[in-house]
Amino acid sequence: MRAIYILCIRQLKRYSRSPARIVGSLGQPIVFLLALGFGFGATFARAGAGNYFNFVTPGIVAMGILFTAVFSGIEIIWDRQFGFLKETLVAPVSRLQIVLGRVLGGTIVAMMQGAVVFLVCLVFGFRFGSWLLLPLALVFTFLIALLFTSIGTAIGSVLQDMQGFPLVMNFLVMPLFFFSDALFPINGLPKVLMLALRLNPLTYGVDGLRGALGHAFAFSVITDFAVLVIASLILLSIGSYLFSKIQL
């Protein structure tokens, strides 16, 4: 337990000490929020689907969490290249504790980044359905962050260097984001796209977050919760297994 706590705190320290990174990774969500949130607003309203800005905010928050989480997991590669990973691997603690510490730290970092994005959305005009559901939103924030930090950890355990990073961004993270319900509602989509969305765990994360922030759930809160918990556990197990196989 001690090692988990220590490594988790380490990541929080690193995060809080790099304001450049916090602000820098806000850029992308803000661009999406402003361009899409205001750009599609009129069309969305004409179609009778309500306030697009309010609709897209949970998607943008999920985007902030997704990117930060995958990157936190992948940080293993940096630690491997710049050496710190060795220091943890020769320590008398189990690999499981090390990986859990890392994942937990990355999860909290991604949640904080999600909170920062959410604050920005509030500033630009997002209105809550009900403050009472905020704890539920936190639960979904946690699950999204945990899931994607685990994916990042699994990838970071396998990749030897950052050469593969663009591959991960363009063939995993971007599709995960765009083929989810982050930017558009799931109803009335072509069959293939609908299937892709249903297979994407982020869809359930965004749906859960959207429900918790005052919109209607496309699935149900139970479905969203169950899918995310199961997917997180599976990916956390895969990530832990791959991490435990790292040799120097």
Added chain:
Amino acid sequence: MSDIIVVQDLVKNYGDFCAVNHISFTVREGEIFGFLGPNGAGKTTTIKMLTTVLDPTSGALRVNGHDPLHERKEVRRSFGIVFQDASLDDELTAFENMDLHGGLYGVARRERAERSQMLLELVGLWDRRNDFVKQYSGGMKRRLEVARALLHQPRILFLDEPTIGLDPQTRNHIWSHIQTLSKEQNVTVFFTTHYMEEADRVASEVAVIDQGKIVAQGAPSALKEQTHSATLEEAFIALTGHGIRDEEASSADHMRKMARVWGRRR
């Protein structure tokens, strides 16, 4: 004196390539043991296997009476290591790096603080303890790594080219501490180096490894005698030949280059 490190018929293959080829040697407790060899001879691979981060293809290992393959925790508790390349967290301060290490090794909080102070004073970094490691020079980082490796009072200290790239002042400084430590606390030191006069000066026993095989072992004086050489460097060349060895650049080298090009703040 008992044998604290025992290596028997150790082999490590990477595909067709044999990095370590049936080597056997022992290191006695309290000894300063120099593990010498040209680039790519298998020194670091051997250290990785002794320190539980790489599994051998075959052979038997004993570190402080435990098997690195099956009793990892016991083995890890018994050694401290200074790796060939950096292993500090640059974004933390020197003191935080020490504290994190102590935490991982289960050193009690009070003792951790006391020993951190004592060791940082020993390597002359106490005044800079609250600086971020990224502001440290290469020599300061090395000294910090030595201090950190000693924090949990290991029985064995592994040093993989600990003085590479350091000026003579820092080298002497580091070695005099290590020698004192070895003498006063009976810590076994297992080191690799390319500086033969350094090995000659500090090691009581050396082994020379070349192309994955041990070609000689004994006291530096015995090796010189055996090869009729005046210095250990001559003896080393007599044993391993004049050919220049190529070592493939690791992906870490590529990464560092990339990081420099992109100017990532580290």
